[in-house]
Amino acid sequence: MAKVTVDGIEVEVPNGASVLQACEAAGKEIPRFCYHERLSVAGNCRMCLVEVEKAPKPIASCAYPVADGMKVFTDSPMVRNGRRGVMEFLLINHPLDCPICDQGGECDLQDQAMAFGHDSSRYMEEKRVVSDKYMGPLIKTIMTRCIQCTRCIRFATEVAGVPELGATGRGEAMEVGTYVERALTTELSGNLIDICPVGALTSRPYAFVSRPWELRKTDSIDVLDATGTNIRVDTRAGEVLRILPRINDDVNEEWMADRGRFSFDGLKRRRLDRPWVRENGRLRPATWSEAFGAIAARVRGTAGERIAARIGDLADAEAIVALKDLLGALGSANLECRTDGAAIDASRRDFYTFNTTIAGIEEADALLIIGSNPRQEAPVINARIRKRAISGAPFPVGFIGPRGLDLTYRHDWLGEGGATLRAIAAGTHRFNDELRAARRPMLILGRGALRRADGAAVLAAAWKIAAENGMLREDWHGFNLLHLFGGQVAPLDLGCVAPPDAPAPEVVWLLGTGDAAEVPEGAFVIYQGHHGEAGAARADVILPGAAYTEKDATWVNTEGRVQQGRLAVFPPGEAREDWKIIRAASELLGKRLPYDSLDAVRDRLAEAHPAFGSGFARRGCTDLAGPAGDAAAATDTAFALPITNYWQADPISRASDTMAECARTYLPAAPAMAAE
C-alpha cells in the first residue's frame, strides 16, 4: 500500500495503482477521455493532467503509478492551465456541431469543456474533415468528431476480441476505422457507442430520435439472452427509444449484447394488442370477457389432468407461478417449460444453473465447453471468459462442438460429438490432464447440447466430468448450464416439468411459446403472449400479454440470480401484464387465485421457491450425486448449436427491422428463402 496525499487528503492505495485511481479514492474528479477502467491504459488524451510535488511539469495521472508519500494537486494553477490547454487542442479539430449531434447532453467532451475548458479558442485556421467510416448496421460514425482517444480500438481488441479497428495514417491524417470498410464482426458492437466519449460513434437506430433529458429512464433486466444483463430502458411518450446497460460487476460489468440493445423496435411490430377468439375456424377480434368466456366454456367440461401448459422462453416468474397455481387448482400438474426438448433435470437447482457464476469465471483456471457457442448464446458471458483467457495466467479451454468457431479466445478443439464427451467422462482423454492439473476447473454445458435424444446422457456425462475432475467441491462449483433466454430458469425453479405419465392434453395453455409442434391435433389452444408467432396462428383463444419492458416482473438468469425488471411503458392496446391475465381468468374459471397485488404474487413466489425470497449467493457443491441418465449412453452424434442466427433468435428480435438488417449484413446470403 502507498500513502498518497491528494489536495491535502491522505489516502492509501495499493502499490501499482495509478495517480488517477488515488485521486478517485480521495473523491477528486479527474477529467479523462482515453482512460477507461475496463480497458488498457493509453495515456494519449492528456486530459487527466495533475500536478505532483517535485515533478517539473504536469503528469498524465492515468498512466503514472503512485509512490509512497506522493503529494498530488488536482486543482492548482498549473493543473487548471494544463487542462485548458489540452481542451483547446482537442477542440481544434472537433466540429462545434453539438446542436445536431446525438451525443449532445451526454457528451464527455461537452461536459468537460464546460467544466475544465477555456471560454474561447485562439485557433483561427481551417479544421480538418474526416470521411465517415462504415462499422456495420448498428453504429453511425461521424468521424470528424473523433478525438482519437482509441477507446473503441481498445474495446474491440481487448474486450470484444475482434481486432478489426485501428488507427491508420499519422499525425493530422490519422483516422480511426477498419480501413477495409467492413462491419465489425462482434455481438458487442453497441458498447462502442457507450464508450465513445464524443459523438463519433453513435447509435444508428437512435440517430436524431431524442435528447437524453427528454427520456424517462427505467431500470430493468434484459431477457433476450440468459445473462440477465442489467439495463436501463429509455422511453418517451410510451415508446421505448433505446436500451442501455447498467453497471453490475457481478453480471454484465458494463457491457451489453447487441440483440438485447437493438431489437426493441420489435416491441412495436407484430404485437398482439387485443384478445382473439376462433369462431367457425377463423380468428376474430374479441373482448376480454368473450375470450375468458370461450376458455371457461371449454375448460369446464375438461378433466383436470387433460389440461396442460407450455411455458415460453421469455416468461416471467409471476406469470409462471400464477399459471401453475391455476392449473393446480384445476387439477393438473402438467406444465412444461422445456419446450425445446432439452433434457434438463430440474430435481436439483445446481443441475440447471450456472453455478460458478459469471464473476466466478475470472477465478477459474481451466474450462471445458460442451455443445455451446457462448459467443452467440451469451456474448457478455463470453466477454468474461475472454477477460479471463487473456489475463495472463494459464487458462486452457477445451471445446466440444463444431470445428473452426471463433470464440474470440484461444481454445483447443477436442471433438465434435459424444465420443469425445464419453472419453473425457471416462477420464482417458488428453484434456483430462489439463482438468486434473487445474485448481478451479469449470465446464459450461450448452442448453442446446441437451436438445437431443440422448440429452439426459449428455447431462449425466457432463456432471460426471465435473464430479471426477475436481470441479465439485465445497468451496467451488464448476458445473454450469448455459441457458439461452432470460425466462428459462424461473420455470425450472417453479417445477414446471411435466410428469412423465401425463395423459394427452385436450386443453393447452401456451404462455409465450411459439412452439406448438407438440400440441395434439384437436386440442383447444390458449395462446398468451406478446408477439403473434406460430403458437398464435394455431390458437383458439389469444390473450395479449406484455413484453419484458412492459411489466414489473421477476427474472432469473442462467446463474439462478433473481432480478426484477420494472415497467417502462404500458403494454399496447388491451394487452395486460401476464399474471393479471391469469388471475382474471382464474376468477371466470371459478378457481380464484388468492393474490390481488404484485406484492402478494411475489410472496407466493418466495413460498414456491426460496430463491425468490432470498438474496443470491454463490454456492459450492457438497452432494456429488448426479442427475438421472446414463453417462455412457451418449451417442456419437455431433453437437449442433442451438442459435444459428444470433440476430433473430426470439419473437422480439424476429419482429425487429434493425435485427433483420443485421442478419442481412452478417449472415451468409441464403440461397433461397429458407423455410421457417
Place this chain on the structure above:
Amino acid sequence: MSGAHTPGGPSIGGGWAGTHAADEQHPEQPTHFAFDAESEAKVAALIKRYPPGKQASAVIPLLYVVQRQMGRQTGSAWVPRVAMDVVAERLGMAPIRVYEVATFYFMFNTRPIGRYHLQVCGTTPCWLRGSDDVARACREAGHVAGYGHTSADGMFTMTEVECLGGCVNAPILQVDDDYYEDMDYDSTVRLIDALRRGDRPVPGSMIGRQTSAPIGERTTLLDVPGE
C-alpha cells in the same frame, strides 16, 4: 471521397494521401498477391531474426519485401492491400495492425507510384540550398504536376519528404533508395533524362565532392605533421 482535408491540399503527398479507405475502391488494387521465390528467401531470413512468438516484429521488413517485389514485378513499388493481408497471415497478426503500420510510415506507398520515386527533401537546409529548384526541375523535366502526382507516362512520382539526414550535401533528391546530392536545376534535369533513358547514374554528390568533405580545396588541417 475527399478524405482528410488539409489546408495545403493534396501536396502533403507520399503515403499520406493513400491512407483513406475510400481509396481502397480503386481499381488498381490487385486481387491477389503472393511472395515470389526471391522474396520468400528474404522473408524466411527476416522472420528468423526475431524470437519465437515475436514474429510480428518483422512487419516493417516484410512490407519492404512486398514493396520491392511489386517494383520488380510491376515497375511500381507499392504495397497493395492484399499484400498487407498476406503479411498479416504470415506473421499471425490481425490485418488491421499491418494496415496501421503501412499507413503510418510514408515510406510505404499504399497507392501505385511511377517507375521512379522522386523524393525531394524540402526541409530547411535543403530548402536554403535550393530545393525549390530541384522540385521545379522534377516538375518540368519529369512532367509531374506536383507533389503527390505521377507523370502521365507513369515514369515519375514526386513526393516531398522531410529531412533525409543528408543536410551536409543539401539539397538531396532521393530516387527510390538512392541519394543524389548537391543537386541543382540542371543536374536534376540531367538525372531525370538519364532515368528516362533507363540509365541509373551513380548516386552521390553531383559536383564530384568526396563524401561530405568541404567543396573545393581543403582549407583546414593543411599542416598535419607527417603528411
